[in-house]
Amino acid sequence: MAIEIEWLSGRGVAAPKGFRVGAARAGIKTQGLDVALLLADEGATCAAVFTTSQVKAAPVLVSAEHLSAGHARAVVVNAGNANCCTGEAGKQNARRMCELAAQKIGLTAPEVLVCSTGIIGHPLPMDKIENALAALELNASDEEAARAFMTTDLVPKFIAARAEIGGQTVTVGGQCKGVGMIGPNMAPLSVPHATMLAFLTTDARVEAPRLQALLERAVARSFNSVTVDGDMSTNDTAILLASGASQVEISDDNEGQFLDLLGAVCRELAKKIARDGEGATRLVQIEVAGTATEADARTIALSIANSPLVKTAIFGRDPNWGRIAMAAGKAGVAFDAAKLSFSLGEVPLFENGEPLPFDLATAERQLANENVFIRLQLGEGDADWTAWTCDFSYEYVKINAEYHT
């Protein structure tokens, strides 16, 4: 039974009951808010997934430790510095950030998870963070909280929605950041610069193991299916806190409905990342259907989503569909090219291994839309997957070539 989702305009992580959030300027970034603190009421549960990179930033290692301790209900974050490749001193600084945040709000350090995003390889300016946390108050708006962890993001990305579950209202909020070094593949506890960070909140009551399982399922079809440059970060982290303040208990009976709500919030946040991708002029949605497994469909969808040739063609509004076939073919998934079909928006281009005649102007119009859709049918099974990306423009090169160490 599909649930009816009501989007809450202008709201984010503090929309669900039982959350408070603070934001401050530490002066790590050249301007703007760059430290935030999110706190859930006592009794909250927590779940998280982290980058699967072999080079994991210090805050990822410390957060994974604290998560496994089992009582986390706060998150502290800074932007402007990733605290990655900073050796043992980096780990001490990440622990110290948790301690400072814990002191501020009357928790113990293991109750706090920590995230950092920004440049790799520089020591965290702990004095600035200490001062900012001392001055911070838990009265920020959802938008301020979302702004406080931005790096090269052009817009703050936050959202909230609610739905009736068993006759009672459950709310889910979220915020995320990241527009470059975006190709997340996060997994549980696999102890994990512009980096993907997502903070999710809900006032449902969910036991920690169930919360973890639901987060993993929601992340798979959202954040782990978005890419800007395929460059998986050392710091990617998604954290879900459940305050329980709505008194709605999530059980086997209603977890499907809750997952619909959580999944919708995560999906919209993931699309915001792709749309705000460095240099992006268009959001591109790639739907792959008819594979033997979901993993196959995801692999093909991300191969297309990461192809520089596909992405530059979209930027140039060129329906050069051979690049779609190329990117599907190189994915490393076995399929019969004679059963491959695909379309660009409303225009079928290729059917069962044969090219179709099409009107060039109509195809070009599909690429001029704000949202571009590429749909493939492999004819090998019933599984499907959707990925999101953006086009690849001069501006991406400018942002990343002129950003200086």
Next chain:
Amino acid sequence: MAIEIEWLSGRGVAAPKGFRVGAARAGIKTQGLDVALLLADEGATCAAVFTTSQVKAAPVLVSAEHLSAGHARAVVVNAGNANCCTGEAGKQNARRMCELAAQKIGLTAPEVLVCSTGIIGHPLPMDKIENALAALELNASDEEAARAFMTTDLVPKFIAARAEIGGQTVTVGGQCKGVGMIGPNMAPLSVPHATMLAFLTTDARVEAPRLQALLERAVARSFNSVTVDGDMSTNDTAILLASGASQVEISDDNEGQFLDLLGAVCRELAKKIARDGEGATRLVQIEVAGTATEADARTIALSIANSPLVKTAIFGRDPNWGRIAMAAGKAGVAFDAAKLSFSLGEVPLFENGEPLPFDLATAERQLANENVFIRLQLGEGDADWTAWTCDFSYEYVKINAEYHT
């Protein structure tokens, strides 16, 4: 025992004895030569590897068929059209190209392999190819042959070298093309737009199974280790013809020396591809050492070589070394980040998991050189691998966004 290699200035595929080559203009490209034919003397042996893409162009399928027939000694190629995603008609056209070439030189069609490169999804203009082959004569220069299969290449890429093997001279020649859609991973007989094509020739006498094994080994550490955009093509093909005209028989005893010579030619050609990569301003060599397996080292080297963030940083001459750590970490190869060390040219940046102090101006100078070197030590074993790429510039976007269907 290392052999002494003598490079033959200005020579290419016809440098070894027993080869003739012709080039002609069919009018498929807007200008220049676009059809070529390479013929080895009677008794020659042939080996080839093809793209591992699931979407294989018609000429790849037909060439693999002809190779397995066992008597190929000629190659016909056209530029300007990939004959890919062209359905059954495409396969008939590829066969027809072999027949036309075979008639011209008095062979049977299965003695001819065929390659095409250019735009995907358009029918081959067979009348133009037929006229060009009718007019073609086997008297082209090595440079003309190399020019005749260029697409977006700025320069023709060809080379030849000789060495003494058992007191007699063996010569190897080669030409290649491709500057975009470059991320080859070719394999034997796994039947395979700007596309990587390489034609290699030698006057050594090598039995076909040995020739195939040697080609595979040479390709692994050369063409299969070069990338421009990671976009493996539908048409990638490398073909090696051995005329036997030098009378030097390659056996178990001297195949190591022959492989040194063949490998050197393939490696120099692969570097030419990276240096001429679309929009490239620098050649980047990535050396990964200290992994448990060669496959691990290759995976990490190519992960760095394909990273948009690494490549844009090099274009911007920014020693933003965190991106090297990121790209190594995301490769999917398990390693202990606490044992990772790496350097940029002559400047050590990271040692055993800890950042090193370095002089920014000195590091920037490493990136201003024509050839940029990135060297990693994983500390996990004794295997190593080298990959080549180029930087990622505005010009890459321009070439691929403004190239129109």
